[in-house]
Amino acid sequence: MRPPVFDLLEQDMERDAALPFIDLASRYFVRMRDGTDPVSTALSSAEIARRFDEPLPLGGRPLNEVTERIEHDVMSAMNRLAHPMCMGHQVSAPLPAAVWMETVIAAMNQSVAVAEMSPSATVVETQLVRWMTALIGWDASAGGTLTSGGTEATFTALLAARAAAMPNAWERGVGADGPLPVVLCGEHAHYAVTRAVAQLGLGLERAVAIPSRDWRMDTGALAARLDALAAHGTPVMAVVATAGSTATGSFDDLETIGALCEARGLWFHVDAAHGASALLSATHRDRMRGVARARSVAWDAHKMMLLPLSAGMLFVRDERDLDRAFAQRAPYLFHGDEDGRVWDQGTRSFQCSRRADALKMWVALERYGAAGLGEIYDHLCRTVRDLHGVIAGHPDFVALHAPESNILCFRWVGRAGEDDATVDAFNRDLRERYNKSGRGWITTTVLGGRRVLRVTVMNPRTGRDEVIRLLEGLSDEASTMRREGSREPGPPSPAFL
Numbered sequence: 094m095r096p097p098v099f100d101l102l103e104q105d106m107e108r109d110a111a112l113p114f115i116d117l118a119s120r121y122f123v124r125m126r127d128g129t130d131p132v133s134t135a136l137s138s139a140e141i142a143r144r145f146d147e148p149l150p151l152g153g154r155p156l157n158e159v160t161e162r163i164e165h166d167v168m169s170a171m172n173r174l175a176h177p178m179c180m181g182h183q184v185s186a187p188l189p190a191a192v193w194m195e196t197v198i199a200a201m202n203q204s205v206a207v208a209e210m211s212p213s214a215t216v217v218e219t220q221l222v223r224w225m226t227a228l229i230g231w232d233a234s235a236g237g238t239l240t241s242g243g244t245e246a247t248f249t250a251l252l253a254a255r256a257a258a259m260p261n262a263w264e265r266g267v268g269a270d271g272p273l274p275v276v277l278c279g280e281h282a283h284y285a286v287t288r289a290v291a292q293l294g295l296g297l298e299r300a301v302a303i304p305s306r307d308w309r310m311d312t313g314a315l316a317a318r319l320d321a322l323a324a325h326g327t328p329v330m331a332v333v334a335t336a337g338s339t340a341t342g343s344f345d346d347l348e349t350i351g352a353l354c355e356a357r358g359l360w361f362h363v364d365a366a367h368g369a370s371a372l373l374s375a376t377h378r379d380r381m382r383g384v385a386r387a388r389s390v391a392w393d394a395h396k397m398m399l400l401p402l403s404a405g406m407l408f409v410r411d412e413r414d415l416d417r418a419f420a421q422r423a424p425y426l427f428h429g430d431e432d433g434r435v436w437d438q439g440t441r442s443f444q445c446s447r448r449a450d451a452l453k454m455w456v457a458l459e460r461y462g463a464a465g466l467g468e469i470y471d472h473l474c475r476t477v478r479d480l481h482g483v484i485a486g487h488p489d490f491v492a493l494h495a496p497e498s499n500i501l502c503f504r505w506v507g508r509a510g511e512d513d514a515t516v517d518a519f520n521r522d523l524r525e526r527y528n529k530s531g532r533g534w535i536t537t538t539v540l541g542g543r544r545v546l547r548v549t550v551m552n553p554r555t556g557r558d559e560v561i562r563l564l565e566g567l568s569d570e571a572s573t574m575r576r577e578g579s580r581e582p583g584p585p586s587p588a589f590l
């Protein structure tokens with residue numbers, strides 16, 4: 094006899110089973126419109142864990158009970174990224190049409206590793222690569238792949254750089270080509286860079302940090318360091334610039350760094366995970382000037398293109414660089430070319446099975462257009478400029494930098510005579526209290542050795558009114574803390590993503 098679970102599968106493929114799930118997501122989006130719900134939960138992880146501390150469910154339960162649990166146990170304790178007062182990490186309030194496409198992607202379950210397993214999705218991904226590399230300013234010899242995010246993109250770029258610098262590393266291991274090279278990056282670079290250097294077998298000590306000037310890589314210091322390395326005969330595997338740095342959203346001078354690399358024949362990688370979407374904006378495109386000089390570029394569509402997680406991209410100026418990065422053979426999977434070109438994407442990716450995330454990105458472009466996404470980019474940046482202006486007129490706060498994108502670091506200034514450590518602790522606790530209050534959600538980081546508050550606007554609903562409310566909220570909480578006369582001890586703040 095057929096077990097009943099098979100009938101459940103048939104029932105659950107019907108529209109009536111799908112709608113409650115779509116309804117949950119849609120009601121959440123709509124409810125966030127007026128901004129009255131708390132942005133986050135005051136519950137601790139341990140308190141949330143009690144909801145789920147139960148034996149493995151051996152038998153199933155009715156679908157309506159499952160969706161009720163999602164709403165009551167899961168969604169009630171989430172961070173509401175669609176809330177206009179959510180200004181935390183670089184994770185988006187996602188584009189709705191792309192969210193709905195997620196269900197279709199999962200239903201089709203095409204794996205884009207191999208063209209024969211994903212006939213249309215592979216072609217769509219290839220077309221996306223064409224569009225995005227054209228925006229970078231490259232011609233048809235460019236290539237790329239979708240990734241889980243910026244971390245995988247930068248790892249893959251440096252793997253390709255390793256294949257160029259150490260062609261024998263794949264077969265014989267690092268060191269087979271002579272002394273190990275170094276990788277240079279700004280001191281503000283995301284940890285994806287140093288992590289990749291270690292993962293690739295170079296050793297963390299071969300990641301060389303170049304100091305910043307105004308939160309950007311100091312190009313004079315870079316040139317001096319490259320000269321010194323050349324004088325010592327130390328090979329350089331790559332120079333990594335950041336376009337849209339994690340802490341401050343600042344853009345390195347890609348034009349100058351690119352020219353330095355070109356003159357020395359060095360691999361130039363741009364980690365533009367955060368900022369590459371500026372290429373969609375007529376106003377902000379110039380921040381990416383010089384990017385076409387790069388040999389590889391990381392670009393996260395799940396950051397300023399507001400795609401739901403995850404949607405990363407890595408592009409190379411010459412597609413063959415990616416083929417060389419991954420030199421494995423798998424004749425049972427990859428069948429070579431068709432019509433003189435290789436469609437299989439698995440030969441160019443860290444992953445084997447891979448979701449067809451390209452489809453949600455394609456849907457976002459179909460629905461909102463590249464120009465529409467550029468206008469959203471502009472709005473996110475404008476809102477942070479507004480915040481910068483509001484802070485300039487507020488006696489209790491000071492901005493640490495002028496915003497170049499949608500990120501701003503600022504600080505509660507403290508009272509005359511208070512030492513830095515006291516003000517640091519106050520800023521840390523202020524953020525904890527504000528977030529726990531449910532009225533908003535921001536992050537914190539350390540900048541120039543000082544604890545600062547950090548805002549990232551990733552939600553088209555956040556505008557001038559909301560950033561004014563943010564400062565009012567922080568001010569209220571700070572006054573309460575002062576009145577209470579003692580800092581409320583909070584857990585250490587998590588580092589930003």
Ligand SMILES: Cc1ncc(COP(=O)(O)O)c(C=O)c1O
Nearest residue numbers: 242243244283285339366367590
């Ligand atoms: C500049 C930069 N590069 C890389 C990353 C890592 O990206 P992902 O989290 O998508 O792996 C981030 C994430 O914040 C980033 O800001």
